[in-house]
Amino acid sequence: MAVRVDLNISLDGYATTTDQTREKPFGEDWGRLVGPYTATRTFQERVLKQPGKGTTGVDDTYAAAYFEGIGAEIMGAGMFGLHNFPDDPEWKGWWGDETPFQYPVFILTHDAREPIDMPDGTRFEFLAASPQEALDRALDAAAGQDVRIGGGPTVIKSFLKAGLVDRIHVGITPILLGRGINLWEGLRGLENGYKARSEAADDGVTHLTFFR
Amino acid sequence: MAVRVDLNISLDGYATTTDQTREKPFGEDWGRLVGPYTATRTFQERVLKQPGKGTTGVDDTYAAAYFEGIGAEIMGAGMFGLHNFPDDPEWKGWWGDETPFQYPVFILTHDAREPIDMPDGTRFEFLAASPQEALDRALDAAAGQDVRIGGGPTVIKSFLKAGLVDRIHVGITPILLGRGINLWEGLRGLENGYKARSEAADDGVTHLTFFR
Known part of the structure; x- marks a missing residue:
């Protein structure tokens, strides 16, 4: 893990x-x-x-x-696209119905949104959390597999x-x-x-x- | 060259x-x-x-x-030691009588000094010159071999x-x-x-x- x-x-x-x-x-x-x-x-x-x-x-x-070996991912709001499309409550990321994930993805944002379950099994979940708190959630969700900090670079640096x-x-x-x-x-x-x-x-x- | x-x-x-x-x-x-x-x-x-x-x-x-394959070298005054020993007119570099050069070394400085011929055949020559001018001198002196820009990093960047x-x-x-x-x-x-x-x-x- x-x-x-x-x-x-x-x-x-x-x-x-x-x-x-x-x-x-x-x-x-x-x-x-x-x-x-x-x-x-x-x-x-x-x-x-x-x-x-x-x-x-x-x-x-x-x-x-x-x-x-990735079981969950954490990314920033910008990488998910919320900075580009802040007013679209239906925004589901850049990737279409067939995402490259197929595991839980946690998006760090203060803009509270309901989780999104994609047709390919990917679940997008939105969190206002510190790095440690987000990581605890992602490690739980990864079920023994690795967690990736996907980006962008500001999130990775934190x-x-x-x-x-x-x-x-x-x-x-x-x-x-x-x-x-x-x-x-x-x-x-x-x-x-x-x-x-x-x-x-x-x-x-x-x-x-x-x-x- | x-x-x-x-x-x-x-x-x-x-x-x-x-x-x-x-x-x-x-x-x-x-x-x-x-x-x-x-x-x-x-x-x-x-x-x-x-x-x-x-x-x-x-x-x-x-x-x-x-x-x-080095036939001559250019370095800054700092690398030669003139910033550390500015008041020593006899300063001959850090390397003692047996230098790692044994070829002409051109030192970029506005502090005019006479050339120094070391016992091992190294000649230290002091130049107030632009990079291009210094390089022309060094290429002449290198007699067909390569010229190294030795340092420090500010000189290399120039x-x-x-x-x-x-x-x-x-x-x-x-x-x-x-x-x-x-x-x-x-x-x-x-x-x-x-x-x-x-x-x-x-x-x-x-x-x-x-x-x-």
Whole structure:
């Protein structure tokens, strides 16, 4: 029952991008940041439903591990979409009826909402809770499996600062973004109590894992 | 005739440490930052004169490459020691009579000094020059070999910003320092025009190289 984080960051530590425009709502930086991940067979098959497509190297090994052994997830209101669609009481997330979860997902928000049961078995539950309180709920719901702190980076940082994460995996894309939310800022000494393992992919991406 | 940079940085990009005290003049962070490098056989043999000691893995491969093919070096006044000993006109650097250079070293300073010829063949020359001007001098002196921009990080950043570096190797130690001079700050888009290669060492260190 480990608490896990998986995140794509730039070499300079940025986990978000800021170059979005109306014409390019994700900007160009986002594609470059997550490109090695979205190119994997796991992402192509599981998320884009493109069987047989995608890369099968080190990046894909980590992409596949992302989906393994998770029994519940915690995410922020922004990642679920509540900041984009605050006035839609029927908002059910970005993922449609076939979500990538199929387990309980706890969304941290002060905007109280009723739980949503999706057709694929995913249950979205809304909590106004501290990281520890939310984690206690998620661990209960995970029934012995791992809990993922899904994002965004601000939520992940709050769990890291609270010392609640057992395994942190970052896929480091070799680009410098220079702006956005920096995963590492304010986390001096985070490595204490963890071991570190680094693995390199052929495309220049580094997969770094802190684990207890 | 490539222009090269080699540097140890923390996972959050810091190339210097700030926890020095009178009792511990290097602080504790510095030892942790450069520990994987100073543990290598190359450093143990070449710098500490301890034959047969030291690690022989990936970290050592990069440590050995650090010394190969360099025909001249450029460094800042601080790295040479002029900030620590500004009033000593006889100051000849930190390295004693047997330096790790044995080639021309150009020190960027507005404090005009006569060149110093060391017994081991190293020549220290002092320049008040722009990065491009200093590089032109160093390339001439290197006689067809590579030029290293030795440091400190502020000097390295000025050469990176000027687009003068052909190969940037960083050994990324998996620790978060949270303070000091950040190598990546202000260098958004540095990756443009470079290829990236990542290689992992068993101790969690990542060796990332940008090369043309």
